[in-house]
Each structure stands twice: as C-alpha cells, then as structure tokens.
Amino acid sequence: MPTTTTRVPQEERTRVMRSRLLDATVECLVERGFAGTSTTLVSERAGVSRGAQLHHFPTKNDLVVAAVEHLTEKRGAELAEAAAALPDGPRHTRAVLAMLADHFTGAVFAAALELWVAARTDESLLAAVEPLEQRIGREIHRITVDLLGVDESLPGNRELVQATLDLVRGLGLASTITDDSRRRAAILDRWSEVLEHALHHPDDTDGDQS
Template identity: 90%
Template sequence: MPTTTRVPQEERTRVMRARLLEATIECLVERGFAGTSTTLVSERAGVSRGAQLHHFPTKNDLVVAAVEHLTEKRGVELVAAADALPDGPRHTRAVLDMLADHFTGAVFAAALELWVAARTDASLLAAVEPLEQRIGRETHRLTVELLGLDESMPGNRELAQATLDLVRGLGLADTITDDSRRRAAILDRWADVLDKELG
C-alpha cells in the first residue's frame, strides 16, 4: 500500500498566500490598481474565493499584504543583482544598469500602481509609506556602498540621491514607452560624471 505524504496545514497556507500575493502583483502590473479585484486575483491564483476572503477580507487587505511582499521581493532582487556586479573600469556603469533594471521591471510597475492609488487612499498610504521609506533607505545605502561613496564628503550624499532620482525618473518614462535607447545614453553620461566626481 503506497504511503502518502501530507503537507502540513501551515505550509499549505503559506503556499496559498504566496500565490495570492504573486497574483496580486501580476494583476497590478497588467491591469493597474483600479482593474485589480479580489475575484480576479483569486481566479488567477487558483484559490477559492472563500479561502482568499478568509485571509484577505478586502481588496486593501490583499494589496497591503502584496505591498509587504513586494518590498521583500524588491530588496532580494537588488541584493542578488548587486552580488553579480563586475569590478573594474565599467563598475559604475554596471551599478547604474542594475539600478535602472530595478526601476524598469515588473516589480517597480506594481509598486508604482500602489503609490498612485495610495495618494488618494489614506489606509493604503498608511501601509505603503513606511514600507517605501524603508526600501528607499535600503536602496540608498546599497547605492552608496556599491559606488564607494564616502557620505562624510560634501556633495556625495546628494550624488547618491541624484543617481536614484535619475533612475527612478527613467523608470517612470519607461512605463509609457520603451525608452531603452535614450536611457542607455543618459546612463553612459551619468557614469562619466560619477567617475569624474568620485575619481
């Protein structure tokens, strides 16, 4: 008689929640905040509507949990990309590419939908703002570290922030149309500026 391995309830719940959160992110990217519904998310995740409502009774509950999931995912992606950066003369340009990839990917697009929705939704803003502040601090710290910036030197903190503002703005431009050619030229020039300032 074959033996069956039972998956513990806790593990099944974790997997189901992860599927719901990933489906929420996918819906946000494809349909925007307004086009994302709990019904659509549960269908995409392959989870019953009742199970979804048990864990996330409202759309905002679901989206807020997705924000937290998104924040974790963005952090992991950045650290993994940072670990793969080359050393040498093209290091600065590689850091900029890594940051630009981060701010033009699907995770950024989903986060952008949440920022826009949170602007006019106080409960969503209350969840999004502290998480975005945290990821902003972590991204700033990582940028400073990867560029080898000494923030005690006048102007270096502003260079790091200008770098992040630049790649974030390029990410915004990319949401409307493929901006990769212009982005590459701008990043080439900014890498030259950083190398001169930091050299």
C-alpha cells in the same frame, strides 16, 4: 509495495496559498493597474478558492496592503541578487547604474507605482505604503553607497547618490509611457562618467589654484 503520502503541515499550506495570492496580486497590478485588480480576479489567477481568499484577505485593500509588504521583500531580494552578480573593473559604475535602471523599469517597480498612485487618494493604503516605501528607499540608498564605494562623510557625496537614484527612478517612470531604452542608455553612459569623476576626483576645479 504500498506508497506513503506525505502530509503537508497546515502552516506550510497556508504560507504557499498566501504567496500565490500575493504573487497574483502583483501580476494583476502590473497588467491591469490598481483599478483593474479585483479580489475575484486575483483568486482565479492564484488558483485559490474565493472562500479561502476571503478568509485571509476579506477586502481588496487587505489584499493590496499585504502585497505592498510582499513587494518590498521581492524588491529587496531582487536588488541583492543583481548586486551580487555585478562585475568588477572599470565598467563597474556603469554596471551599477544598469542594475538600478533595470530595477526601476521592471515589473516589481511597475506594481509598486500602481500602489503609489492609488495611495495618493486612499488614506488607509497610504498608511501602509508610505513606511514600506521609506524602508525600501533606505535599503536601495545603502546598496548604492556600498556598491559605488561612496564615502558619504565627504561633502556632496550623499547628494550625488540621491541624484543618481532620482535619475534612474525618473527614467523608470518615463519607461511606463514609451520604450526609451536607447535614450536611457545614452543618459546612463554619460552619468556614469560624471559620477566616476565626481567620486574619484572631488578636488578637481576648472581653474588653476595657486
């Protein structure tokens, strides 16, 4: 009985090839840093011919700028998936912090960090990185507000959310140097208590009011 070969449309082949190249770029950024990432290395890892890679991304910056947007989409999808799996109940706030900490200590954030550092001294890369980072920053802030049920119209609540994000981002940066998971867990345990109290008992004071 004759077999039928299904022909994959050119547009789909191109999409798959680009995705492989961008995923390989992210992997190289995590493993080798920006300086150690080359277009040759990326094409080899992606299993894409050098000519095809150069056709889509003629220079390293073209490739990395596309990877920035790819990273932004991956980070947004990663957060949305993690948020959907969070438990309800008394440990919810701690679970939200754990989700954020996992994001800021994960491979996708590590790749983004490499781009931040490189963009500091590369104007064309900075022009691509800055607006995308602002976009993902706004999205992370929105997700955090939603998950914690924060009313940002109340004084101080927006600053609490921002302090939380600054905290977990800082812990993520520290984790790139050494494994500080035990210290990080203790800090998040304590911050979840502070956050719970501040959000749910905003009118508490240390002294009596008469």
